[in-house]
Amino acid sequence: MIVPLEHVILLSLALFSIGVFGVLFRRNAITIFMSIELMLNAVNLALVGFSRYYDSVDGQVFVFLVMTLAAAEVAVGLAIIIALYRNRQTVNIDEINLLKN
């Protein structure tokens, strides 16, 4: 392998952490959603890296499934966000706070 496995995994961990921080600290629903996609792509990177290392295609097949899921999630997610935006004219999660005791 030209690039050592550790480097691939470290990069993937870094991307994953950026995604997690994005979810935790961003306030715009769309940006949060993008951060989640970043997390999923970090997973894909790790899977491809491991797959290369083991010289097996299992991980790469997993990547296809993750990509399919990500697409399906975007379809459902954006529909929900649009439905909310039509009613509330905002996608800022600080203003979406009707549900409380």
Place this chain on the structure above:
Amino acid sequence: MDLSQYFTSSDIAGITPEIILTLTALVVLTLEMARVFRPGIILLVAASGLVLAGTALVQGGNDDKILFGGMLYLNTFSMFFDFLYLFVGLLTLIFSQGYLEKMGSETRGEYPALILFAVIGMMLMTRANDLVMVFLGLELLSLSLYVLVGFLRHNLLSNESGLKYLLLGAFATGFFLFGAALTFGATGTTNFSGIASAIAAGTVLSEIYLYLGIGFLLIGFAFKVALAPFHMWSPDVYQGAPTTVTGFLCTAPKAAGFGAMLKVFMIAFPEAFPEWQDIFWVLAVLTMTVGNISALVQSNVKRMLAFSSVSHAGYLVMGILVKDIAGVSAVLFYLIVYSAMNLGAFAIISLAEKDEQSLTFKQFRGLASQNPLLSGALAIFMVSLAGFPPTAGFIAKYGLFSAAIAKGYIWLVVIAVLNTVVSFYYYFRIIVNMYMRDEKVGLQPSTGLLTAGILALLIAIVFILGITPGYLLEITVDVATAVS
């Protein structure tokens, strides 16, 4: 490349229930598109699909089968859960009749179709023998639930809970997937038995990957079944979702989450499990305590039940911690009883609801004089949730606690019993409001004959399992033996 060995007729025969459910869901969607049938007929088609799938399941027999090259592993354990999902799905469809119209949404064929898809997802989750399959089942379930939770498109609360569930659910999926990827990296396989044998043989690439992997998988599961501190989404989602969906959401998917978690930790990580026991101990204590304490201060009934279901998840973690036959069979028994109680309670709340706002305790005042039968039923479910004899809730809790004591977790059981005592307050608060406060109530719950019959059936289950639990206990012990 020859694919036929991975795709034989016995593989197809093994997933007959899923195929039937998929076809039914497609038929339901087509009927909706054609718009020539009344909504009641669409619900009926969906319900008969569930019954047919159940029949196919019985026909398939309960021998152990490994399908699709080790992707699915069918045994009595998966079959037990399959029946639970089909039952819960069927009851949810029956209870949903007329509910969406009452909440001001047009009836849509997507609703029963999504419930069917969710059932398929859950079946795949507990049938899975591979992290890839667990992931696919989990996502089929979650995607259906995101839509179901936000189904009342013109209701602000439903919108909001749909968005929250989507964002936190997808976040949890990220953790689950990263855990699966790291486990794959550590062991070179995603198959449960492959993972177990790699760990046993010591051919793990790096301990760090493995432990990070197990940790992330656990976080993913903890989000999905709402264990503290990952339970923050559940009160908001349960409160805002259509009540029939809430009833579905807090029973079957939770059972599926626990089923998959049991399978992953018992089959894939048996060697690594002992080192994780402290974490499960902490999770159990935190979850039951946080759930109970938060439930005390709620004024909204659905929110209270959401926190109550968090605390029940805490009790269930005790069973996973114990992990022997007694513990697993106690978890299975608890899941059945818990599903019956919660389905009943949420069904009654959905009958009592009348507009977009969800109900508070105060609104239940004087309900007993206005509708004694429904109040009596709700009181029985509350007593059972609190865990009083002679209801099934008592036997279920007793089973879990005694399994934990047998393994020496004395302090854990002491905390759990204290928690149970605390929980009496909020379960009885609703009974007190119904029976002891006399006020004119605005609630006008009305029941159809079918709904009343199903509620009577649930009450019968609660009492029969409370007085003679022997029959179900035999089954759960058998099932638990199959996985241990």
